[in-house]
Amino acid sequence: MADSLDLLPSNNDQQKTLLRKELRQRRRALTPTQQAQASALVLRHLLRFPAFMRGSRVALYIANDGEIDPAPIAQKLWQIGKHCYLPVLRPGTERELWFVEFTPNTQLIPNRFGIPEPDHGVAHKLPTHLLDVVLMPLVGFDRTGARLGMGGGFYDTTFAFKQEKRQGKPLLIGLAHSCQEVESLQVDSWDIPLIAIATEKEMLTPHKK
Numbered sequence: 001m002a003d004s005l006d007l008l009p010s011n012n013d014q015q016k017t018l019l020r021k022e023l024r025q026r027r028r029a030l031t032p033t034q035q036a037q038a039s040a041l042v043l044r045h046l047l048r049f050p051a052f053m054r055g056s057r058v059a060l061y062i063a064n065d066g067e068i069d070p071a072p073i074a075q076k077l078w079q080i081g082k083h084c085y086l087p088v089l090r091p092g093t094e095r096e097l098w099f100v101e102f103t104p105n106t107q108l109i110p111n112r113f114g115i116p117e118p119d120h121g122v123a124h125k126l127p128t129h130l131l132d133v134v135l136m137p138l139v140g141f142d143r144t145g146a147r148l149g150m151g152g153g154f155y156d157t158t159f160a161f162k163q164e165k166r167q168g169k170p171l172l173i174g175l176a177h178s179c180q181e182v183e184s185l186q187v188d189s190w191d192i193p194l195i196a197i198a199t200e201k202e203m204l205t206p207h208k209k
Helices: 013-028 032-047 050-054 071-079 154-158
Strands: 057-059 083-089 097-102 108-110 116-118 133-137 171-175 196-198
Touching: 032 050, 032 071, 032 196, 050 171, 071 083, 083 116, 083 154, 097 116, 097 154
Parallel strands: 057 083, 057 133, 133 171, 171 196
Antiparallel strands: 083 097, 108 116
C-alpha cells in the first residue's frame, strides 16, 4: 500500500528528485533472495499476459540499481523461440536509444553510465517501431499506469512517436517491485503511456490489450 511518501509527486523537480531517491532506496534494500523471487514471479505474470506472449521481438534491459532483473525473462524467451533486444545509447545523441539483438552469446560492454550493452557496431539493430513489446525499467508507478523514470528522458525521447500512435506497436510494459508503487504521479505532456505494469504481486493492466 502507498504511504505518506505518496504526497510528494508533483511537477516540482526537487520533489521528484526526493521521490526517486526514496524509491530507489526501497528497491536496493531488497535482498538477493527477494530480488530473485520477484523476477521469477514477474516472469510468471508475463507468461499469462496475451499481449506479451503474442510478441516475437521483445526488448528488455540489463538490471541496475535494484531494478527487476529481466534475465529469467530473456532465458525463457530464447527457449520458446522469441527474439530479444537490448537498448544501446545512440551515438551522437543525448537522449535516444537504439535497440540491438541480444542472444545468449552477445558480448556486453559498459556504456558511459557503466551499464552493460551490446556493441552496436557488430550487433543487428532493429528499427524501434518494429519491436512488438518493450519491457521498461521504472523508478515509480501508480495504478493508472503512470511511470516515473530515472529522469534522463531516454525512453520518452525514443518512443515519442507513441504519443500519436498509442494503440500500435510496440506495446510498452513496465517492470517494478510492488514497493515502488505510489498513490499518484503527475503526468507530463512528454510521458509515454504504459499498457501494463508487472510486479511480483500482480499484472496491473490499466490499458489492457
